[in-house]
Structures are given as C-alpha cells and as structure tokens.
Amino acid sequence: MKAYRILPGKDIDGLYLKDIPERPLAPHEVRVKVHAVSLNYRDLMVAKGNYLVKLDDPIIPCSDGAGQVVEVGSAVTQVKPGDRVTASFFPYWRDGGPTSAKVRSALGGDIDGMLAEEVTLHEDALVKIPDQLGFIEASTLPCAAVTAWNAIFVSAATRPGDSVLLLGTGGVSVLGLQLAKAAGLRAIITSSSDEKLARARALGADVTINYTAAPEWHQEVLRHTNGEGVNVVLEVGGQGTINRSVASTGVGGSIAIIGGVSGFGGEVSPATLLTGAKRMVGIFVGSRAMLEQVIRFIHGAGITPVVDRVFPFSQAKDAYRYMESGAHFGKVVIDVTK
Ligand SMILES: NC(=O)c1ccc[n+]([C@@H]2O[C@H](COP(=O)([O-])OP(=O)(O)OC[C@H]3O[C@@H](n4cnc5c(N)ncnc54)[C@H](OP(=O)(O)O)[C@@H]3O)[C@@H](O)[C@H]2O)c1
Structure with missing residues (x-):
C-alpha cells in the first residue's frame, strides 16, 4: 500500500x-x-x-x-x-x-x-x-468538529439562546457555526471576505463582520449583542485577535484558546479577565467520547x-x-x- x-x-x-x-x-x-x-x-x-x-x-x-x-x-x-x-x-x-x-x-x-x-x-x-x-x-470531524464541540458544548457548556463568536471561515470556525446553529445558539462570525460571509449567512450566521473592513470588530460584536458580549469565543486567531476576543466576551463568558492563524503569542492583561469574571480555557481537540457525541449530533441534526x-x-x-x-x-x- x-x-x-x-x-x-x-x-x-x-x-x-x-x-x-x-x-x-x-x-x-x-x-x-x-x-x-x-x-x-x-x-x-x-x-x-x-x-x-x-x-x-x-x-x-x-x-x-x-x-x-x-x-x-x-x-x-x-x-x-x-x-x-x-x-x-x-x-x-x-x-x-x-x-x-x-x-x-x-x-x-x-x-x-x-x-x-x-x-x-x-x-x-x-x-x-x-x-x-x-x-x-x-x-x-476528528479534529475540527471535536475542537468546536469541546469549546462550545463541553468547556463553555452553552445552552440554546446563548451566543458564540467564530473567527474567520476556516475548518474549526465553519464547523463551529454549523454546530452552533443546529443547537439553537446565536452565531456571529468574522471573515476577511464578503463572499465568504455571504456563504456563512446561507449557513445561518446571525451576524457577519468583515474584520478587514472593520479592524475594531469587537465593537461590532458588542453592538450586535446590546453591549453584553458573547457567551463563548472560539479563539483561533492568536496574537492578532486575542485582546479583541476578550473584549467581545460577556461577563462570565469564556474564551476558548484554540489557535494562532495570525501568529501564536500575544499578551492579555489579567485585569480584563477578572473585571468580567471571564474564563480563558485551553482547548486541545478532545476525546474519543466527544467524537462519538459530535457524530451523533451531526447525524441527528442532519448537518452536512x-x-x-x-x-x-x-x-x-x-x-x-x-x-x-x-x-x-x-x-x-x-x-x-x-
Ligand atoms: N487547540 C486545538 O485543539 C486546535 C484544533 C484545531 C485547530 N487548531 C488551531 O486553530 C486554528 C484554525 O485551524 P483551522 O484548521 O480551522 O484553520 P484553517 O481552516 O486554515 O482556517 C484559516 C482561516 O483563518 C482565518 N484567519 C486568518 N487570519 C485571521 C485573522 N487575523 N482573524 C480572523 N481570522 C483569520 C481566515 O478566514 P477568512 O478567509 O474567512 O478571513 C482563514 O481562512 C489554527 O491555528 C490551528 O492550529 C487548534
């Protein structure tokens, strides 16, 4: 072979x-x-x-x-x-x-x-x-879908009606969008491309933001959440996005630290976490049990x-x-x- x-x-x-x-x-x-x-x-x-x-x-x-x-x-x-x-x-x-x-x-x-x-x-x-x-x-499914599943449903333990922020339209973010919408969450997604944002809207994205046209995109996230911020961010961006992700997160929400497509690194002031009782959590893909869970969910919800x-x-x-x-x-x- x-x-x-x-x-x-x-x-x-x-x-x-x-x-x-x-x-x-x-x-x-x-x-x-x-x-x-x-x-x-x-x-x-x-x-x-x-x-x-x-x-x-x-x-x-x-x-x-x-x-x-x-x-x-x-x-x-x-x-x-x-x-x-x-x-x-x-x-x-x-x-x-x-x-x-x-x-x-x-x-x-x-x-x-x-x-x-x-x-x-x-x-x-x-x-x-x-x-x-x-x-x-x-x-x-094994890496991208399990990572998104772990961040949204296991680590952040979201409920229907909660909101999730997805950065860019790569594998983790688009699967996160699909899972979030099927579970009744409100989904906000960013991209550098209006064409990709149109595709995200076709998948059910509630709010789309072009992060190139709106470099202060966290302000847009806050505007679309009545100033509250989201329950969880799938932070795949790294040093170029981490502080705006923290700013986009609501009180008691979590920032799922996943990746670094804009570079691994960056500095976060602890004060920005403690004043909002926000949690930063490292996500390392997930278990075989999570793979079974996400497959069952995708099958049941009819997600492709x-x-x-x-x-x-x-x-x-x-x-x-x-x-x-x-x-x-x-x-x-x-x-x-x-
Ligand atoms: N911790 C874990 O267990 C785990 C698991 C899976 C992945 N990851 C990490 O998560 C990241 C994403 O992985 P992936 O496989 O989904 O990657 P991918 O499919 O290659 O996604 C890349 C996308 O990221 C977006 N992007 C690039 N720069 C950006 C920026 N400054 N702000 C916002 N979005 C930006 C772009 O979206 P647009 O074209 O729409 O702008 C690009 O298409 C990687 O760093 C990867 O290493 C970690």
Whole structure:
C-alpha cells in the first residue's frame, strides 16, 4: 500500500509517496482502508516544522480520515470488517478530562496518521460512522468538529439562546457555526471576505463582520449583542485577535484558546479577565467520547459538514497548497480512492 510521508520541517515539497509493506496485526489492531483525509492547519504546521513535536524520522501525516475496516486482529470486539469508521485524534484519550497520559500521542503528529491507502490502528481509537455520512464529510470531524464541540458544548457548556463568536471561515470556525446553529445558539462570525460571509449567512450566521473592513470588530460584536458580549469565543486567531476576543466576551463568558492563524503569542492583561469574571480555557481537540457525541449530533441534526474542495490522492501537495493559500471556506479534503 502507498502512504505519504514527511519529515516535519521539510515543508509541503517534502511530502513523498512510499510503498509500505503490510505487517501482521496485533490482537487488538484493525486494518482500515482509508477513503478520505481532511486537512487541518496543524498539518501545515507539521510540514513547516512549527508544530509541538520534533521528530528525527518521517511520519505519515494528517490526523483526520475516514474509511472501512478490512481486517481485524484476533482479540478485536468493537468493530468488524465492512464497518465504516473514523479515528480519534488522540488514540489514548477515551473519555473524561485530559491527562498527560491521554494526550501523549496524536495521529499525524508524533505517530503515523491517516494520509495512506491503509492504516493500522488500535480498536480503541476507532469510532463508527453512520451510513448517511459520506467518507468525505466524516473525514472532517476528528479534529475540527471535536475542537468546536469541546469549546462550545463541553468547556463553555452553552445552552440554546446563548451566543458564540467564530473567527474567520476556516475548518474549526465553519464547523463551529454549523454546530452552533443546529443547537439553537446565536452565531456571529468574522471573515476577511464578503463572499465568504455571504456563504456563512446561507449557513445561518446571525451576524457577519468583515474584520478587514472593520479592524475594531469587537465593537461590532458588542453592538450586535446590546453591549453584553458573547457567551463563548472560539479563539483561533492568536496574537492578532486575542485582546479583541476578550473584549467581545460577556461577563462570565469564556474564551476558548484554540489557535494562532495570525501568529501564536500575544499578551492579555489579567485585569480584563477578572473585571468580567471571564474564563480563558485551553482547548486541545478532545476525546474519543466527544467524537462519538459530535457524530451523533451531526447525524441527528442532519448537518452536512462544509467541504470546500476535494483533491485526488495523487495531488495531496496541491491540497496542502490550497489550504495554505487561505482561499478555502470550511474544509479541504483528499479523496484517497482517486
Ligand atoms: N487547540 C486545538 O485543539 C486546535 C484544533 C484545531 C485547530 N487548531 C488551531 O486553530 C486554528 C484554525 O485551524 P483551522 O484548521 O480551522 O484553520 P484553517 O481552516 O486554515 O482556517 C484559516 C482561516 O483563518 C482565518 N484567519 C486568518 N487570519 C485571521 C485573522 N487575523 N482573524 C480572523 N481570522 C483569520 C481566515 O478566514 P477568512 O478567509 O474567512 O478571513 C482563514 O481562512 C489554527 O491555528 C490551528 O492550529 C487548534
């Protein structure tokens, strides 16, 4: 079987295809034929060598994929050949809160990921996907959807009628928008593009703000919330947005610290948190239980994750470059079967 590999830091051109021989399965292992893999900003960071881990050897990149079980080890009980599955970002974080042991390894970070024709995973890492959810759409869930789910419903514990602020129209934010609207939340979203904001309105966004045209966009957020601010912000922007995100948050609300598309870093004055009893919470994707929850919700609510473009397996580098360009709205997916 063929798999892409990369030595972190070798950049997108460092991706190469390699034939990898099949090895026998351990008792609890499962072989999965991968149908689709979705890209996350983090995959670009791994390629560029900006991610948390430093490795001496190449790995199979990408955390997020979906496919079909083709073979199971002798002791496997949770899945069988033919089952349609996706895999948890952290294979050892089954449920409950995070611990260092649970988040010690992540697919496509420090261990092999999903950008391959076949992958071998422990059965505990796998989650079944409903027949109604295509492989392309299911591949978008393990990182982006779980992160948005964790931030909005687990960490911030929002209720219908609460409000959420989403920054930009990348994978986490658009899935956050879709989840928020299906749960009866009020959604405010920003973008640098009016065209993307129109697409966000078509998905149900209540308020859209062009952060280029309105650089003081937190004032707009406050204006649209009667000066109150939102219950939760999915803070994917980092140093360029963090203080405006704090200012956009209402009393008792939370700022879910997720990413740094404008650069990781920035300074926040503690006084801006204490005067509004605001919580800043680090979000590190989520557990396998959260993946199960978000799949159940997406199925029940009839949500189709927004996929901007699908690239064939042979053009994986083009998919990375497209993601890097920032032209996408929602998710970029690689169809491994084409
Ligand atoms: N902590 C975690 O567990 C976790 C999980 C997932 C992702 N992340 C992080 O979250 C971030 C987003 O990830 P992703 O996969 O959703 O990325 P993505 O799909 O590449 O999203 C990129 C989008 O961010 C928007 N953006 C860029 N600069 C911005 C700015 N200054 N203000 C507001 N929006 C801006 C742009 O939207 P427009 O084109 O609409 O302007 C751009 O299209 C990344 O930093 C990633 O590392 C963290």
